[in-house]
Amino acid sequence: MHALLAASLALTSLPASATQAAAVDCARVKCLALTFDDGPGKDTPALLKALSKAKAKATFFLVGKRVEERPEVARQIVARGHAIGNHTYSHASLPAHSDNEILDELKVTQDVIEEVTGRRPTMFRPPYGQTDERVLGLAGQTELAQILWTGTTLDWSLRDTKKIKAAVLKSAKRDGVILMHDVVPQTVRVMPEILKELKKRGYHLVTVPTLLRGKGPTPGESYF
Numbered sequence: 277m278h279a280l281l282a283a284s285l286a287l288t289s290l291p292a293s294a295t296q297a298a299a300v301d302c303a304r305v306k307c308l309a310l311t312f313d314d315g316p317g318k319d320t321p322a323l324l325k326a327l328s329k330a331k332a333k334a335t336f337f338l339v340g341k342r343v344e345e346r347p348e349v350a351r352q353i354v355a356r357g358h359a360i361g362n363h364t365y366s367h368a369s370l371p372a373h374s375d376n377e378i379l380d381e382l383k384v385t386q387d388v389i390e391e392v393t394g395r396r397p398t399m400f401r402p403p404y405g406q407t408d409e410r411v412l413g414l415a416g417q418t419e420l421a422q423i424l425w426t427g428t429t430l431d432w433s434l435r436d437t438k439k440i441k442a443a444v445l446k447s448a449k450r451d452g453v454i455l456m457h458d459v460v461p462q463t464v465r466v467m468p469e470i471l472k473e474l475k476k477r478g479y480h481l482v483t484v485p486t487l488l489r490g491k492g493p494t495p496g497e498s499y500f
């Protein structure tokens with residue numbers, strides 16, 4: 277009986293103490309990764325406030341030239357504990373370009389992000405989701421993993437808070453990755469409501485690396 281009691285105490289008390297120091301363990305709890313592409317934009321600071329208020333972490337795939345325009349916002353994203361990734365310098369559709377052009381799009385963005393935030397991304401997301409084996413190989417050479425998604429909201433086309441909220445909630449699932457855009461004002465505006473509902477449904481909102489649970493991101497690999 278004492279042994280059983282000790283075992284049950286260990287089961288209930290160990291995870292709680294372990295997760296306080298480390299990140300959320302998505303093997304144990306229901307996780308979801310919210311991702312925001314194309315920023316930083318003018319509404320990104322409002323989004324950061326909403327995320328902080330909800331104690332939610334997210335992943336931002338940054339466009340190099342927009343980081344140059346809003347370096348302070350890029351720094352804020354990192355300072356608040358969110359993950360960042362490379363979304364090319366000019367939001368180019370990569371498969372249409374030569375090897376050297378693709379490497380330029382990725383490397384210049386790596387340099388800009390590192391210079392501004394002090395962090396060199398380990399993840400990239402191809403603009404428009406357009407990619408192929410050649411792009412993935414070149415990303416590997418740039419020490420980047422490719423991160424796609426499990427659910428897209430088409431927020432850039434919906435431009436309606438109610439429809440965006442419904443699309444996010446419909447595509448939310450355990451260990452899912454939701455694609456949104458922090459440059460769509462309606463997405464930012466409705467985010468407090470979305471966060472509230474997702475938390476009500478038991479989701480822990482985490483970064484992509486936390487979702488990968490140490491099994492990545494590995495350069496040259498594609499995820500989701």
Ligand SMILES: [Zn+2]
Binds near residue numbers: 313314363403404
């Ligand atoms: Zn994009």
